[in-house]
Amino acid sequence: MNRVEIAERQQMSRLNQVQGWVSRVEAVKAEADQLIRVGSQEIQRLCLGSYCSKNCRSSYDLGKKVTKKLQLVETLMGEGIFEVVAEKVPEPAATERPTEPTVIGLQSQLEQVWRCLVEEPAGIVGLYRMGGVGKTTLLTHINNKFLESTTNFNYVIWVVVSKDLRHENIQDTIGEKIGLLNDTWKNRRIEQKALDIFRILKEKKFVLLLDDLWQRVDLTKVGVPLPGPQNNAPKVVFTTRSEEVCGLMEAHKKFKVACLSDIDAWELFRQKVGEEALHSHPDIVELAHTVAKECGGLPLALITTGRAMACKKTPEEWTYAIEVLRTSSSQFPGLGNEVYPLLKFSYDSLPSDTIRSCLLYCSLYPEDYCISKENLIDCWIGEGFLTERDRFGEQNQGYHILGILLHACVLEEGGDGEVKMHDVIRDMALWIACDIEKEKENFLVYAGFGFIEAPPVRGWKRARRLSLMHTRITNLSNIPTCPHLLTLFLNKSNLSMIHDDFFQFMPSLKVLNLSYSKLTDLPVGISKLASLQLLDLSELNISELPEELKALVNLKCLNLEWTRYLISIPRQLISNLSRLHVLRMFGASHNAFDKASEDSILFGGGELVVEELLGLKYLEVTSFNLRSSPALQSFLSSHKLRCCTQALLLQHFKDSTFLEVSALADLKKLNRLWIRECEKLEQLKMDYTEEVQPFVFHSLKNVGICGCYKLKDLTFLVFAPNLESIEVTSCRDMEEIVSMGKFAEVPEVMANLNPFAKLQNLELTGVINLKSIYWKPLPFPHLKSMSFLNCHKLKKLPLDSNSARERNIVIYGDGRWWEQLEWVDEATRNAFLPCFKS
Numbered sequence: 001m002n003r004v005e006i007a008e009r010q011q012m013s014r015l016n017q018v019q020g021w022v023s024r025v026e027a028v029k030a031e032a033d034q035l036i037r038v039g040s041q042e043i044q045r046l047c048l049g050s051y052c053s054k055n056c057r058s059s060y061d062l063g064k065k066v067t068k069k070l071q072l073v074e075t076l077m078g079e080g081i082f083e084v085v086a087e088k089v090p091e092p093a094a095t096e097r098p099t100e101p102t103v104i105g106l107q108s109q110l111e112q113v114w115r116c117l118v119e120e121p122a123g124i125v126g127l128y129r130m131g132g133v134g135k136t137t138l139l140t141h142i143n144n145k146f147l148e149s150t151t152n153f154n155y156v157i158w159v160v161v162s163k164d165l166r167h168e169n170i171q172d173t174i175g176e177k178i179g180l181l182n183d184t185w186k187n188r189r190i191e192q193k194a195l196d197i198f199r200i201l202k203e204k205k206f207v208l209l210l211d212d213l214w215q216r217v218d219l220t221k222v223g224v225p226l227p228g229p230q231n232n233a234p235k236v237v238f239t240t241r242s243e244e245v246c247g248l249m250e251a252h253k254k255f256k257v258a259c260l261s262d263i264d265a266w267e268l269f270r271q272k273v274g275e276e277a278l279h280s281h282p283d284i285v286e287l288a289h290t291v292a293k294e295c296g297g298l299p300l301a302l303i304t305t306g307r308a309m310a311c312k313k314t315p316e317e318w319t320y321a322i323e324v325l326r327t328s329s330s331q332f333p334g335l336g337n338e339v340y341p342l343l344k345f346s347y348d349s350l351p352s353d354t355i356r357s358c359l360l361y362c363s364l365y366p367e368d369y370c371i372s373k374e375n376l377i378d379c380w381i382g383e384g385f386l387t388e389r390d391r392f393g394e395q396n397q398g399y400h401i402l403g404i405l406l407h408a409c410v411l412e413e414g415g416d417g418e419v420k421m422h423d424v425i426r427d428m429a430l431w432i433a434c435d436i437e438k439e440k441e442n443f444l445v446y447a448g449f450g451f452i453e454a455p456p457v458r459g460w461k462r463a464r465r466l467s468l469m470h471t472r473i474t475n476l477s478n479i480p481t482c483p484h485l486l487t488l489f490l491n492k493s494n495l496s497m498i499h500d501d502f503f504q505f506m507p508s509l510k511v512l513n514l515s516y517s518k519l520t521d522l523p524v525g526i527s528k529l530a531s532l533q534l535l536d537l538s539e540l541n542i543s544e545l546p547e548e549l550k551a552l553v554n555l556k557c558l559n560l561e562w563t564r565y566l567i568s569i570p571r572q573l574i575s576n577l578s579r580l581h582v583l584r585m586f587g588a589s590h591n592a593f594d595k596a597s598e599d600s601i602l603f604g605g606g607e608l609v610v611e612e613l614l615g616l617k618y619l620e621v622t623s624f625n626l627r628s629s630p631a632l633q634s635f636l637s638s639h640k641l642r643c644c645t646q647a648l649l650l651q652h653f654k655d656s657t658f659l660e661v662s663a664l665a666d667l668k669k670l671n672r673l674w675i676r677e678c679e680k681l682e683q684l685k686m687d688y689t690e691e692v693q694p695f696v697f698h699s700l701k702n703v704g705i706c707g708c709y710k711l712k713d714l715t716f717l718v719f720a721p722n723l724e725s726i727e728v729t730s731c732r733d734m735e736e737i738v739s740m741g742k743f744a745e746v747p748e749v750m751a752n753l754n755p756f757a758k759l760q761n762l763e764l765t766g767v768i769n770l771k772s773i774y775w776k777p778l779p780f781p782h783l784k785s786m787s788f789l790n791c792h793k794l795k796k797l798p799l800d801s802n803s804a805r806e807r808n809i810v811i812y813g814d815g816r817w818w819e820q821l822e823w824v825d826e827a828t829r830n831a832f833l834p835c836f837k838s
Contacts (some may be wrong), residue, residue: 007086014086025076032069038062094146094156095177099137104271105264105299106138109257113142116253117207117235118151123227125237126246126254130409130425131343132300133257135239136211142237143209155206161238163214163345170222171197174208190221197223201234210238214349216248241346244407259297259422266292268299272306280313287318294325296423300342304334326449330431343428344436346410354385358401359410360441361385362421363429364467364489366448370414371421373402375536378557378582382511382534383486391581391620392669416724416760433465446471447489454478460485468493469513476502487511491536494518500525507531515539515559527551537563538584543592544568550576561623562587567596571608574601575615583613586623586647586672593627593652606631613641623647623672629656636663647672658683661716665695674704682710686719698722706730713739718755724782727763734767740775756780756798763787764794774798777824787812795821801828811835 001022004014014022039062103110116122127135146156159173171193175181178200185193202225210217219226219236227234238249246254260268269292270278278285291309295301305325312318321332330336350356358380365371377398380386386394386401402419405411414420421429433443442462446455447469454473457480460466466482467489475497476490485506490498495517503509503525510531514522515538526535527548534557542563547570555577560566561584574583589602596602601612605628613622623646626632632650635641646669650659661684664670675681686695697720705714706729713736717723728734738755755774760782764770770791777800786809788794801824803809811818811832818836823829 003085012086012088015082015084018082018085021076021080021082025080028069028072028076032073035062035066035069039066092147093151093153094143095158096147097140097143097158099140099144103137103141104268105258105260106134106141109255110138110141110145113138113237113255114145117142117237118149120253121233122252123233123235124249124251124253125235126249126251127237127239127257128241128243128246128254128409129257129259130298130422131241131346132298132339132424133259134299135257137299138257139209139211139237139239146207152205153207154204155201156209157206158209158211160211161214161217162212163349165213165215165217167218167221168193170210170217174201174222174224178204194221194223198225201225205234207235207237210236213238213240213245213249214242215245241349242408244404260299260302261297262293265295265297265302269295269302269306272303272310274310277310277313281315283315284313284318287315287322290322291318291325294322294329294423298422298424301335301339301424304339305332308333329427330435335427336431339424340428340431343425344432346408347428347432350408350410351404355401355404357383357441358385359405360429360433360443361465361487362411362419363426363433363443364445364447364465364469364487365421366470367423367426368420369448369470370418373399373417373419375559376419377402378534378536378559379487379511379513382557384510384533395621441465442484443467457481474518475499478502479504481505482509483507485509489513491515491517496520498523498525503528510534512536522546522549524548530554533557535559539563541565545570545573547573549573552577554579556580556618557582559584560588561585562590564589564591567592567602568600569602571599571601571612574612577616579618580616581618582621583616583619584621584623584647585609585625586649586674588625590625590649590651593625604628604631607634610634610638610641614638620644621646621669623649625649625651627652629653632659636666642667643669645670647674649674649676650678651676653678653681656681657710658685660685662686662695665697665719667699669699670697671699672702672704673700674706675708676704677707678711679707679709681708682712684711684714684716686716695719696721701725703727704729709733713737715739718753721754722758723756724758725761725763726759727761728765728767729763730766732766732768735769735771737770737773738775758782760784761786764791765789767791768793770794772796777803777828779803783809785810785812788817789814792817796823797821797832799828799832800824801831803828803832809835810837812837814838 004018008014113125113127116125127138129135143156143158146153155177157174157177159170161170168190171190172181172186174197175185175193178197180196208224225234227236240246266289269288273288278288291305292302295305309318309321312321324332330340347356347359350359361380362371377395380398381394386397388394388397402411406413406419410425411419411421430443430445433441442464444460444463444466447467449471451471451473454468454476457478460480460482462484463482464484465487466485469489470492472494474494476495477499479499479501482505486508488509488511491513496519498519500523502523506529508531509529510533512529512532512534513536515536517540520541520543522542522545524546529552532552532555535552535555536559538559538561540563543565544567550573556579558577558580564587566589589596593602601608606626607630609624610631613619622641622644626635626648645667648670656678657680659681664673699722700720701722701724703717703723704727705711708731710733711731712734714728715738717726718738756778759780761784764787766789768790771793776798778798779800780803783803813836815838
């Protein structure tokens with residue numbers, strides 16, 4: 001036993017046969033002790049000088065047992081000779097890593113990834129999302145799960161990679177796990193180490209867990225055999241903050257680690273705060289829910305904030321904490337020195353200062369706000385962040401930067417054509433813009449705070465970017481001095497009055513957004529903004545543009561979309577904005593076009609608008625409305641306008657019974673086409689003959705048809721291969737969306753078409769005689785939603801069973817109309833019935 005104990009102190013394990021022998025010895029010893037106790041009693045029964053027993057039978061039985069036990073002891077003594085008593089303990093495949101025992105909100109993702117590792121043919125798996133979301137926690141639980149589950153993996157190897165990637169460090173960690181690491185091996189060249197690692201691992205089944213990747217790890221350079229997609233292949237699992245790294249690592253499968261749901265976030269927060277603090281006052285639980293919600297489901301923020309609030313036991317302390325989180329979160333205990341610095345790694349790792357500035361710019365918008373990609377890029381261009389030679393080049397550059405920010409997980413996809421910024425990422429960005437880089441950026445952001453009165457203007461003097469977006473401020477009567485101000489957001493507010501001199505001391509202002517406010521008149525003082533590059537007036541209820549706006553000689557982008565009540569744009573005003581590159585007028589004067597006076601370019605059918613546009617030398621992007629065939633012909637006769645028109649609204653064509661839409665296919669940039677209130681329109685004509693191949697609307701994504709009562713069909717849509725959205729309203733004579741009859745004589749044309757391949761949304765309202773959308777079922781691979789209201793004659797939907805596979809499609813209808821639908825087969829019916837909503 002001395003030899004055994006010495007071996008065990010050296011982390012060795014006693015042999016099974018030694019343990020078996022020791023167990024038998026202990027059992028015999030226990031039995032012998034019992035015999036000795038019984039023997040003492042027998043001795044007391046002896047008489048005649050201890051030569052005779054009072055109970056001879058009892059003495060005889062005891063003696064017999066003692067004899068047998070002595071024989072067994074002798075046998076055991078003979079068997080207890082061992083040259084080796086212990087062996088080296090085989091290491092488990094994985095080394096347990098410390099982590100919290102519960103995985104709040106991560107359990108389902110843990111199970112998904114685990115199934116992927118042990119059941120699915122995915123060799124390389126990526127876990128990505130922003131910092132603090134729990135990627136390392138998830139990876140740790142995956143590592144530890146190998147200790148509690150039976151698998152045939154020989155090695156589970158954990159490597160922390162981080163930003164400073166060194167392949168030699170990865171090799172040393174792997175070498176230590178597989179028994180290669182010593183001082184001599186550590187000093188070998190990287191190529192030699194790679195050969196040694198490869199020689200061992202190629203014969204083993206292993207899992208390599210790489211935590212915190214910021215760039216591609218060359219597995220071949222390290223010596224790791226490349227995992228294949230086979231079930232029995234080795235596995236590589238890595239975490240990263242960048243979706244792009246998943247591509248660089250050629251991941252067979254990637255998982256976006258989700259933020260916690262409201263329920264899970266509250267549970268985690270509650271655990272960190274503790275019951276004592278939560279129940280120290282009746283009002284605290286409700287306030288605690290508000291604090292937890294401010295963390296946006298980010299585990300790191302919930303844990304840090306929860307710990308900080310564990311000692312707060314009065315409602316006043318909790319109320320103050322909410323105010324700090326909403327207005328100056330970097331001052332909240334733990335966020336400014338623990339959470340934000342961790343997230344700032346993602347900011348610092350962005351490829352350039354320009355991209356970093358583009359990210360910070362997104363913090364000007366309120367929490368949880370869906371930001372239009374198009375409008376955001378317009379602002380970036382106005383600020384001068386993007387520097388391509390032409391507008392479309394700058395727009396493409398803007399979308400490229402958005403892609404970088406999305407892949408870096410510092411922005412997220414919002415709705416269609418929109419992005420969002422996670423609340424905690426936004427707070428981090430404001431911390432950088434307002435504190436860390438205050439001299440360079442200097443943001444003042446009051447967006448979404450519900451201010452009724454404007455903050456004192458004396459504090460605006462050093463600001464470079466100021467956002468009063470989504471506030472309840474009704475008037476701006478004070479006159480600020482802002483010599484450095486570049487961007488001013490006053491949109492989405494209750495603002496109804498701005499002093500005419502408000503803009504007098506803003507000589508550097510480049511971007512001004514007044515959209516969606518309640519202004520009905522523009523302050524003429526806007527004309528003082530000599531440096532202004534972008535002016536967004538969209539969705540305002542203004543009736544006229546002041547003549548004084550001619551002074552905006554540097555204006556490059558003017559947005560007037562959906563200024564529905566605009567009736568006066570003085571002649572020569574637009575054409576005098578000589579540096580204008582972008583003019584958006586889609587939906588302008590929509591509700592008041594018949595009230596325009598003769599001295600306004602909005603008078604008539606749109607001929608005067610076309611004339612003004614032709615006077616703009618640098619125009620590259622435009623959208624506008626036309627209300628007559630002559631205006632349409634005038635527009636189509638201009639090669640310049642055909643090349644730069646992105647959106648077109650054809651409205652109130654009073655006498656037209658048909659439109660030759662083939663001519664519109666030549667508009668290479670047209671992505672939105674609406675036709676409204678053309679009451680006599682019966683046909684949208686295309687040439688479907690073999691001899692004249694139909695034009696294709698390559699860029700068209702959005703089509704809206706409304707109030708065209710006599711229109712028969714929209715067959716031309718099959719020539720829009722990138723179409724994403726169709727909306728048809730109040731077209732009472734329409735029986736088909738796409739008419740098969742038009743292709744009866746030219747089947748070769750249809751053979752080359754893939755209609756609705758990218759369609760995401762279809763909305764049909766009040767198309768009371770509609771019977772068919774398409775004559776046969778289609779896969780609809782990208783469909784998200786369909787809506788059918790008052791379309792009761794529609795009995796078939798062009799959906800096949802593939803359309804529902806692995807997708808969340810929502811189909812809206814009135815009443816229980818869908819119960820009367822006919823289906824291709826029972827499987828398709830069963831697949832789609834859960835999708836219907838009343």
